[in-house]
Amino acid sequence: MTAxxxxxxxxxxxxxxxxxxxxxxxxxxxxxxxxxxxxxxxMSNNARVVAGGEIGSxxxxxxxxxxxxxxxxxxxxxxxxxxxxxxxxxxxxQVNAELSRMEWRGRSASVWPQVARALDELLAENDxxxxxxxxxxxxxxxxxxxxxxxxxxxxxxxxxxxxxxIDRGGAFAHLYGTWAMLDEAERKLIRGFVLNKFRGDASLxxxxxxxxxxxxxxxxxxxxxxxWQHGLPEEDGVFDDRSISAGQxxxxxxxxxxxxxxxxxxxxPLKNVPGVRLKWVRSPSELAGLDAAADWIILPGSKATNxxxxxxxxxxxxxxxxxHAGRGGAVLGICGGLQMLGEALIDPHGIxxxxxxxxxxxxxxQFDEAKTVRHRQAAFVTVGGPWAGLSGVEVRxxxxxHGQTAPxxxxxxxxxxxxxxxxxxxxxxxxxxxxxxxYLHGLFEDPHALQALFGAGVPTLDSVFEGLxxxxxxxxxxxxxxxxTAPL
Numbered sequence: 001m002t003a004x005x006x007x008x009x010x011x012x013x014x015x016x017x018x019x020x021x022x023x024x025x026x027x028x029x030x031x032x033x034x035x036x037x038x039x040x041x042x043m044s045n046n047a048r049v050v051a052g053g054e055i056g057s058x059x060x061x062x063x064x065x066x067x068x069x070x071x072x073x074x075x076x077x078x079x080x081x082x083x084x085x086x087x088x089x090x091x092x093x094q095v096n097a098e099l100s101r102m103e104w105r106g107r108s109a110s111v112w113p114q115v116a117r118a119l120d121e122l123l124a125e126n127d128x129x130x131x132x133x134x135x136x137x138x139x140x141x142x143x144x145x146x147x148x149x150x151x152x153x154x155x156x157x158x159x160x161x162x163x164x165x166i167d168r169g170g171a172f173a174h175l176y177g178t179w180a181m182l183d184e185a186e187r188k189l190i191r192g193f194v195l196n197k198f199r200g201d202a203s204l205x206x207x208x209x210x211x212x213x214x215x216x217x218x219x220x221x222x223x224x225x226x227x228w229q230h231g232l233p234e235e236d237g238v239f240d241d242r243s244i245s246a247g248q249x250x251x252x253x254x255x256x257x258x259x260x261x262x263x264x265x266x267x268x269p270l271k272n273v274p275g276v277r278l279k280w281v282r283s284p285s286e287l288a289g290l291d292a293a294a295d296w297i298i299l300p301g302s303k304a305t306n307x308x309x310x311x312x313x314x315x316x317x318x319x320x321x322x323x324h325a326g327r328g329g330a331v332l333g334i335c336g337g338l339q340m341l342g343e344a345l346i347d348p349h350g351i352x353x354x355x356x357x358x359x360x361x362x363x364x365x366q367f368d369e370a371k372t373v374r375h376r377q378a379a380f381v382t383v384g385g386p387w388a389g390l391s392g393v394e395v396r397x398x399x400x401x402h403g404q405t406a407p408x409x410x411x412x413x414x415x416x417x418x419x420x421x422x423x424x425x426x427x428x429x430x431x432x433x434x435x436x437x438x439y440l441h442g443l444f445e446d447p448h449a450l451q452a453l454f455g456a457g458v459p460t461l462d463s464v465f466e467g468l469x470x471x472x473x474x475x476x477x478x479x480x481x482x483x484x485t486a487p488l
Contacts, residue, residue: 002123002124002126002127003036003122003123003124003125003126003127003128003129004127004128004129004159004484004485004486005123005128005129005130005131005156005157005158005159006024006028006128006129006130006131006158006159006160006161006484006485007130007131007132007133007152007153007156007158007159007160007161007189008020008021008024008130008131008132008133008160008161008163009133009136009137009149009153009160009161009162009163009178009190010133010135010136010162010163010164011136011138011162011163011164011165011171011174011175011177011178012135012136012164012165012168012174013134013135013136014165015163015164015165015196016163016165016194016196016197016224017132017133017134017163018058018062018132018232019230019232019468020161020163020194020196020472021037021039021058021062021130021131021132022037022058022061022062022065022232022465022468023065023465023468023469023471023472024130024472024481025037025062025063025065025066025130025465026065026066026067026465026466026468026469027469027472027473027481028066028127028128028130028481028485029065029066029067029068030469033126033127033128033485034068034125034126034127034128035066035067035068035126035127035128035129035130036063036066036068036074036122036125036126036128036129036130037059037062037063037065037066037068037074037129037130037131037132038059038073038074038075038118038119038122038129038130038131038132038152039056039058039059039074039075039131039132039133039134039148040075040076040077040115040119040134040147040148040152041075041076041077041078041079041115041134041147041148042055042056042058042059042075042077042078042079042134043078043079043080043081043087043134044056044057044058044078044079044080045080045081045260045261045262045263045301045303046058046233046262046263046264046265047078047080047090047262047263047400048060048070048398049373049374049375049398049399049400050063050070050071050072050074050093051069051070051071051072052071052072052092052093052094053072053090053092053093053094053373054072054078054090054093054373054400055070055071055072055074055075055078055093056075056078057233057263057265058132059074059075059132061232061233061461062074062130062132064461064462064465065465065468065469066130068126072092072093072118073092073118073119073121073122074118074122076091076092076111076114076115076118077089077090077091077111077115077147078090080262080303081260081303082260082303082304082307083304083307086100087100088100088303089102089107091111091114092114092118093373095371099111105144105145108145108146108147109145111147112147112151115147115152116155119131119152119155119156123156128485129156131152131153131156131158133148133149133152133153134148134149135149136149136178137149137150137153137178137182137186138177138178138181138182140181150182150183150186150189153186153189154185154186154189157189158189159189159191159483159484159485160189160190160191161190161191161192161193161194161221161484162175162178162179162190162192162193162194162218163193163194163195163196164193164194164195164196165196165197166195166196166197166198167196167197167198167199167226168197171195172208172211172212175193175212175216176212176215176216179216179218187216190216190218191218191221191483191484192218192219192220192221192222192480193209193212193218193219193220193221194220194221194222194223194224195209195220195222195223195224196224197224197225197226197227198223198224198225198226199225199226202223205223219477221476221477221480222472222475222476222477222480223475224471224472224475225475227471230464230467230468230471231268231272231459231463231464231467232268232464232468233264233265233266233267233268247274247275248275249275249276249277250275250276250294251275251276251277251294251295251296252276252277252279252290252294252295252296253267253270253276253277253278253279253295253296253298254279254280254281254286254287254290254295254296254297254298255267255278255279255280255281255298255300256281256282256297256298256299256300256312256317256321256337257280257281257282258282258302258308258311258312259304259307259308259311260302260303260304260307260308261300261301261302261308262300262301262302262303262335262336262400263300263301263334263335263400263441264300264301266334266441266442266443266444266445267298267300267444269444269445269450269458270444272458272459273450273454273456273458274454274456275454275456276454281297281317282315283315283316283317284315284316284317284319284320287317287320287321287324290324290329291329292324292327292328292329293328293329295329295330296329296330296331296332296386297321297324297325297329297330297331297332298331298332298333298334298337299321299331299332299333299334299336299337299338299340299341300334300335300336300337301334301335301336301337301400301401301441302335302336302337302340303336304352305336305339305340305345305352305365305403306345306347306352306353306354306355307352307353308336308340309340309345309355309357309358310355312340318358321358321360322358322359322360325360325434325435328432328434329434330385330386330387330434330435330436331360331434331435331436332387332435332436332437332438333361333435333436333437333438334437334438334439334440334441334443335399335400335401335438335439335441336401337437338361338363338365338405338428338437338438338439339357339365339401339403339405340357340358341357341358341360341361341363341435341437342357342358342359342360342361342362342363342364342365342405342408342437343356343357343359343361343362343363343364343408343411344356344357344364344365344408345357345365345367345403346364346365346366346367347366347367348366348367349367349368349369351367351368351369351402351403352367352402352403360430360435361418361428361429361430361435361437362407362408362411362412362416362417362418362430363405363406363407363408363418363428363437364405364406364407364408364409365403365404365405366403366404366406367402367403368402368403368404369402370402371400371401371402372399372400372401372402373398373399373400374398374399375396375397375398376396376397376398376399376426376440377394377395377396377397378394378395378422378423378424378426378440379392379393379394379395379422379423380392380393380394380395380421380422380427381420381421381422382421383421383429383433383436384429384432384433385429385432385433385434385436386433386434387429387433387436387453388433389452389453390449390452390453393448393449393452394448395440395442395443395446395448395449396442396446397440397441397442397443397445397446398440398441398442399426399439399440399441400441401439404425405425405428405437405439406425416431417431418430419431421436422438422440425439426438426439426440427439427440
């Protein structure tokens, strides 16, 4: 191992590990160092296509921040939840059916050699590897099978930061309790505490940090003010419901937030489009007030299309969406959302389940055992309705899905034909033009598509990464970030 390793641990989930890891990747890359991110195991339905398969979106963005090429070693194990007690296991970029069926503790033991080898390779090829932990390293009921926190830290001899969300309250107790539950060898790796999401007068924190250092020997090395508008997508879940677009709202984009929503990070750019309000919706009442002519409903990707479609019906959202479309309102389905818009889901292999669709596009989806995972670049042909601006526009994106979608043969014979508006079955539109289905993820991340649809651009990802690096450089104690890459 030649690289120095810096690791970000958290007292809880959502403490700020992912964005801080991303910021550190760009900070160290700006020092002229060769940097790579790493997270041994990620649980998320937000995934990106990279060399060798797919990894969690957070590590994809971290690789871009590090100015490195994303690859599967940066997130060797990805768990994609399908039910509360079941996940699809992706090992080194590929779905592994045997591991998906295996009991969790046994799985951890069997994958550690590959997880460790991926880390060792990154350490041998880089100057700095920035490692992200998961959840909390102090979950004593899980510690014997934990392959993402302190086992990784010890393996890499990492300089560790422990970050906590002070906005939730109990931050000093979280930091002390986490530190106290670590083994002595693990405690020696903790180089600093980080208070994240602070609001108010920082002088009021005293004497808390000093008392905490007296108890643990660990200094508080940064107090990071609350920052809603950093521009980096949330790693998982729908946390920030507030639009941050500038100017008067002229269009509301309502995204249906079903339980197994996937790839929601692709909607982050919509928060920055002037005049656009992004709204996450879970009930018909939240759709109330949409103007059919101006507002959109989006059915996003899903890791469990049939189950999420069942949830959507149980909420009464199927009728609300149909009514909106019937009034001429714009409806966009992406990946699993496209599959839902069709007439039926057919599942001969037990992948996702059979069931009727919403019937807004005359299409049928049949689930395949093989999973489509690839980058795509394709152009729209003539598109109608609210999507007309996309006509002739070439966009870049990616596909991650089971199943293929095609016109409903009986309906097509009767004259009800879905219009293919992109080659290879990537996009379909209804005759009226207001309903569009798309297999391609990343539409709103493509600057040409944003310009065509809204006449506006948004900050680039690179500018977001630069802002993150500037932020931590301004708020960490002087010399701390440099010291983390010095010998222990």
